[in-house]
Amino acid sequence: MKQESGSHRYQEQRRQAIRSAAAVFAEKGFHGSSTRDIAEHLGIKQGSLYYYFKSKEEALGEVCLFGIEDYVHRMQEIAASDQAFEAKLTATVTSHLSCYRERNEALKVYNDERLYLPAGRRIKLKQLGSQYRQQLEGIFEQGMESGVLRPSVDCHFAAQAVIGLCNAWGDIIVRDPDINMFDIIQKCTDLLLNGFAERRKVRRT
Amino acid sequence: MKQESGSHRYQEQRRQAIRSAAAVFAEKGFHGSSTRDIAEHLGIKQGSLYYYFKSKEEALGEVCLFGIEDYVHRMQEIAASDQAFEAKLTATVTSHLSCYRERNEALKVYNDERLYLPAGRRIKLKQLGSQYRQQLEGIFEQGMESGVLRPSVDCHFAAQAVIGLCNAWGDIIVRDPDINMFDIIQKCTDLLLNGFAERRKVRRT
DNA sequence: TGCATGTTCTATAGATCTATAGAATTCCGC
């Protein structure tokens, strides 16, 4: 019945199925979507979906993986490049927000629905997630070593803050296509580097 | 069958039901939770839940409202107080994160599940949400006028950034009870005011 | 064309889930 090795055509069709699942999961959430919804989006009947996925959970797993894959890949390229700290930070924010702007519903699904995966299926995702965070931490360490950042910066906190900030704006960007993304990118990096306070005064909180 | 005016006892029991719904929705999501789950958490049988809610959607609506209510209320007090800008900012971050630390599952539900409410039920929530954001914007305007903030700050962006940052850390705090919340509060406000960059250098991105 | 394999369809079992109706029980003022 089902192709084991995976012909070229099969892989191509399966990718489309993953995209459909991503679109539906992003809109209605994992539990709010039915396999019928996904199949309809793809233009086939409900039962036929099981030619591509062993279960609904497998579909979710594939969507999450698809969503985070090239996102992590881009970060790897940025971290490995020989740019200065500030360029890397800007590139990170740009990459992160671009993923949302490109209607990457899969990334939204990764963020919002991955917790519904059984523990076994989450291992790979956790790996990729912490790889991303660690590389971002590495960028901040580079920034401290080069003297651009204050020595007191907590790199773990900083990395989480960047991710949180970008995810928050990513959500807003997805819902409002009229937003000027470059404006947001510029303001985010400016916030991360300089904060909102007037620079003349020295402040300690 | 059902109490119309709402005796004291009824209102009290209903609050408990809302709390149970909040706990279950927060863990499994709206569509992932069944009315049986909620009833079990509350210690009654599935059908009995409809003594307190006309539908599952009504329960979600009440949870969301409950989650955002005192959160907005606290912001109102902060905004109306006569503190200086920096104190208000710290108070805002503290209030926001405290809501999460107090296991306010309802706030998480408001953030993650409110989109599944029908449009009619969302009106009040939207009002409260934008009230919160506007008051936060007002605080930033105060900070600009008093000269603490740079004149170039975009108050709308700033307010969204604070909310996004606090939500991101709120999520982390909820999952990891060992985190030192005061450390996070201090680092968040420091980031918002000063950024991560060494202050001696003047940076423009 | 004919055969084998790949892809989709129909139909359905079996397990949910929401919401309702009415019976049973508990609570509380008298």
Next chain:
DNA sequence: GCGGAATTCTATAGATCTATAGAACATGCA
């Protein structure tokens, strides 16, 4: 303790939903 109101229970209708089995159709190679 009695009687009415408040609260909870049981049972179920009716509408999902996931996953499977096997038939039907399509495709491509000999």
